[in-house]
Amino acid sequence: MIVKRKRAPLLVASALSVTSTLAFAQDAETQAELDALRARIEALESTGPGTTPGEFKIGNTTLDVYGYVKADFFYDFEFDQGDTAFVNVIGEPSAATDGTFGATVRQSRVGLLTTTPSAIGDIGGQLEVDLFASNGTAEFRLRHANIRIGDNWLIGQYWTNFQPLDTYPTSVEFNGPVGIAFARVPQVRYTNSFGANTSFAVSVEENVSGSNSDDPVLTASAEYNDGTYIARAAALYGKAEGGGVEVDQTGFTLSGSVRPWQGGLFQVNYVNGEALGPYLIGLGDPVVGGRANDVDGYTIEFRQDLGEKWNVGIAYGKEDYELPTSTGTLSFTELETIHVNAFYKATENLTLSAEYIYGERNDEPTGRTFDGNRVQVAAQLNF
Template sequence: MITKRKTASLLAATALSVTCTLAYAQDANTQAELEKLRLRIEALESQGPNATPGEFRIGNTTLDVYGYVKADFFYDFDFDQGDTAFVNVIGEPSAETSGTFGATVRQSRIGLLTSTPSAIGDIGGQLELDLFAGGGAAELRLRHANIRIGDQWLIGQFWTNFQPLDTYPTSVEFNGPVGIAFARVPQVRYTNAFSENAEFALSIEENVGSSNSDDPVFTASAEYNDGTYVARIAGLYGRAQDDAGINEVDQWGVTLSGSARLWQGGLFQVNYVTGQALGPWLIGLGDAVVNGEANDVDGFTVELRQDIGPKWNVGIAYGYEDYDLATSTGDLAFTELETIHVNAFYQATETLTLSAEYIYGERNDVNSGDDFDGSRVQVAAQLNF
């Protein structure tokens, strides 16, 4: 594990190793600056692991390294869903199994945050990578890369403004329940406050790849969050095309979200989404356009969580998506998807979390009229730094 204290040391060592190679050619002022840098790092480390701010400073810029190492172990009982519980493959003959064990560390990630004061406000940067490359390979993949100007502007790749981050259900497996928006896209976003607990955001975003559109997407959101109650509404508008690029349709969506902490240690939250040609923005990944027609969809999630003492947290989440037109997945084609996630998290130490989850998924096949279901159990260990 690389603790924040060790991170500061490594960054300091890197900076000093570079600058010291030039020290012999510099004057006394440069030597004095290097000595100040060394003393500043020693002062930072002397605070101890619980007091250090976890930031390294180069000039006016502070840096912070964050992330986690996560090991997942899972067993699919009916259909092999891969490293994520991908409900779309349930029922496909090619995925059928009498039992498949799998393990992955691909969810592990690392990120870097920077902050630099300026005349127009603090300039922040974020670069975050994980190991979820395509084809099952454990290779670096870009998650976030953005610039933030003050508290208002975000430029670069981040979660879509259409996605309800504050009410997103908690799960051990990577995706979580169906019935909710999930996308990271390049964008320009402006955020401002209505009041202390309320804000709005507007964005121009790149459309997700499976929408097959070269046009941008426009989103708007408004949220109230006082720590006990959350209420949010978000809208999206763009254009979508079929795979052949022949038929183009309007793409729009609305998300309504809310959560409440009505009792000690408890959390109840819901998300509802509806729209047209919106499937590529959702966990279920339904087709946006089918036979030249826009595919309407409705979806929702419901989650209940409860703290049990200072170290345990348990929860259950249900997700559902319903499409007007069928999406082909091989031999089958679905219009309905359902998932149930039942999980428990144990905070073994301040940085180490152990977890377990049971996942149930169900999908229909419009060709045969049959329903198919599959189950998975998953356990994981996650070390944050």
């Protein structure tokens, strides 16, 4: 189990966010919903013998089922981006459209949290699946499967330690902005804290799909989070392969957020490194022409609560690669996205949302730029 102060936000993110391959993307909810799930997880952690506030027990193991049912409806104007608003297809002749309507329920998911007292501390477990299988089919896909031992150890599949969970932008669609690290991988992670607000973590992880390497990845992170201010730094080292050439895969992320006034939130994320494309939403090639493909990316988000039921926001993301990545008939070195969204909390568990998404990418050999526009609405019932 992660340190209790950190475990609730991390599990909230895994339950409500995404936002990987590219289908490992982010779909975080409004702050009110996040707070509700934090309270639920904290209740699970504090449950003792004979007390089951909303959960149930098998022997001395406390269990809690969570998840949501989500229906998305979207319209692509210039290029059919699919269920996941895949900006990389913008410009591809095969994706060109005069207007395409689509709908999906594949973002729906279900998870199970467990807590079992033991002589070495509480042992927690998490198992989570969604319906985002490959090739557009609605089949179960594993998202998280991990064991947490005491306050320090996590073993199994979870968000990479390289990813900035607490400052991840909010979106209605599944991917969220480009320009940020996002992956779920098998790992062994050790977490500890300094005082009430500062923690660090180190991990040994499997490399992500697309890096084409069997070598382990090493990560380290440190974070300060007092509820108003967040500052985080993370680093990664591994290997990537392409065209029979192996290169170093290195990078760092810097993240921060502030709540400047009641209901307001401003946050930024920056990532830089070499051969990091498979870790980013844009999925740029890690190795091109026998060289590591350097990349930097960033996201900027502003959100504001409007009363108790409404929450609105805008997020900008950008990825800039040194070498071009081929996608079908075209290639790119730069991707940009803008997400403008609104969430309405109709009831305690039901949220309605709407979003406008703008995506842009360049075709490196010709110097041409393509853009695509999309609107999306959704209804989500949490349980």
